[in-house]
Amino acid sequence: MASRFHYKSMRSHKWVANASFKPVTLRFIPQGWRRLHSVQRLGRRSLRYLLPLLFLMSLLTVLLGNSFTPATAQLPRQEIRGVWMTNNDFNTLRDRAKVQNATNQLRQLNFNTIYPVVWNSGYVMYPSAVAKRTGIQPFVLRGSDGHDILADITAQAHRQGLLVIPWFEFGFMAPPMSELMLNHPDWFTQKRDGSQTSLSAAGEVAWLNPFHPEVQKFITDLVLEIVTQYDVDGIQFDDHMSLPHEFGYDKYTVALYTQETKNNPPANPQDPAWVRWRADKITAFMVQLNQAVKAKKPGAIFSVSPNYYDFAYKFHLQDWLNWLRLNIVDELIVQVYRPNLQNFIAKISRPEIQEAQQKIPTGIGIMAGLRNNPVPIQQIKSQVRATQKRGLGVAFFYYESLWNYAPEPVTERQSAFQALFPASALRARI
Known part of the structure; x- marks a missing residue:
């Protein structure tokens, strides 16, 4: 997901209700x-x-x-009821009173997790020594009265019994004219034709090279800074902790691939072996990142919120199913931003989601609305009911659109969420 005061792209992002089981004959x-x-x-x-x-x-x-019960029924686990807080929620995040109101309201409506943005558009959303020594000025350093925004929302959410899992939104993505790219051009990768940008939900973006050791150290240092300096409950990476399949033709990556395989990278960016090599490199980094986080904070939740698997792997080299099987994912939220209910159900019924919910808390990312494209509450209700029927949790994109950018009145929207979550489901802090 990406939000640089922009609109989220609808495109970017087991239990089968009608499953039939053959009768078993006991001879x-x-x-x-x-x-x-x-x-x-x-x-x-x-x-x-x-x-x-x-x-x-x-x-x-x-x-x-x-x-003969469905093998995909989720084991008893803490149900995810979350919401992302994006740059679009800046007016709330920067104001202590509004944060207090938001956390109170979310608690009353029986939510249990907040995912506040901390890395967006090449900038951090908290005072960062790592960013400073990398030459990045803070995008949003302090709140309206000079306070630390991340520290404030963490403290206020915890008082309400809500988990706080900061959201590393942009992953390896950054604007092409960001300080990061201007100061460290060798950290960025490119396509075969030499171009360095692609179009995304955030507009035109460049991509940090996930195979470069200095990039890996920079990302790791940022993540460890967050989990060690703040009383947060974990860290979350979404669909941008990846690389579009067209990239990887920079000098560093070409030399590394040639050294390891004795071949030049294929001209076809979707060559299966070339896709696998790059995906495995990203996986290896994620394993190292998980180990680094757990070494500093063993109880931290290593959360991942990707697109559905076929898209994530084939087009963004993000082999999150392998991450799951390597036991480095503590929580999975798959983004399924589709208005059509049947398409939505088809995506949330996929076998990899069923596999995940046997091991870890698993949820579905649901679009609550955009400024220019509000989502009716009936669509939200039908999608939430579909996830609940399959033993899955939910997370909504994003906070302001829960009821402020909506076709219905605020009271009607809040009453609807109350009906969806009539009982408390607080998650235990570790």
């Missing part, structure tokens, strides 16, 4: 029933021997029948 049962029909011809002495056998058969049948 010994018909024979057992034939024996049962002959009981009347037996005396009490024979019946005494048959009853234990019949009881055993009945017990076995019950046990076998109970075993």
Whole structure:
């Protein structure tokens, strides 16, 4: 997700309700029933021997029948009820009173997690020594009365029992004229034709080279700064902790690929081996990043909010299913921003989501609305009900659009969310 005071692109981003199960035939049962029909011809002495056998058969049948439950039903876990707070929420984030009102309201509506933005458009949203020594000026350093925005929202949310998981929104992405690119041009990758930018939901952007050791150190230092200097509950990376498949033809990456494979990178950016090599490099970095976070804060939640898997891997080299299987993901929220309910259900019923919900808290990212494209509450309700039916949690993009940029009155929207989450589901802090 990306929000530089811009509008989120609708495009960028198991339990199957109608599943059918074939009846299982237990071949010994018909024979057992034939024996049962002959009981009347037996005396009490024979019946005494048959009853234990019949009881055993009945017990076995019950046990076998109970075993045919959907393998994808989510194990009992803390349900995600979250909301992203973006740059579009700046007027709330910078004001202590508005933050207090927001956290109070979210708690009353039985939300349990806030994802405040901390890295956006090449800038940090908190006082950062790492950014300063890298030559980046803070984009939003202080709140309206000079306070630390991240520290304030963390403290106020915790008082309401809400988790705070800062959101590393831009990942490897940065504007082409950002201080980061001007100061460190060698940190950025390029396409085969030499161009360095692509179009995204945030407009034209350049991409940090995820294979470059200095880039990896910069990202790691920022993340560790957040999890060690603030009382946060984890860190979240979304669909931009990745690289569009057209990139990776910079000098550093070409030399590395040639050294390791004895071949030049294929001209086709979607060559399967070339895709796999780059995806594996990103995975290796994510493993190292997870280890670094856990070493500093073992209980920190390493959260990932990607696009659905086929898109994420093929087009953005983001093999998050492998991350899941490597046990480096503590929480998964898959972005499914689709207005059509059937398309929405098809995406949230995918097998990789079913696999995830057997291991970790798993949710679905739902579009709550945009400034220029408000979402009706009926669409939100139907999508939330679909996720709940499948044992999945939810996170909404984004806070202001929950009820401020909406076609319905604020009270109607808030009443609808109250009905969706009638009972509290607080998540335990570790």
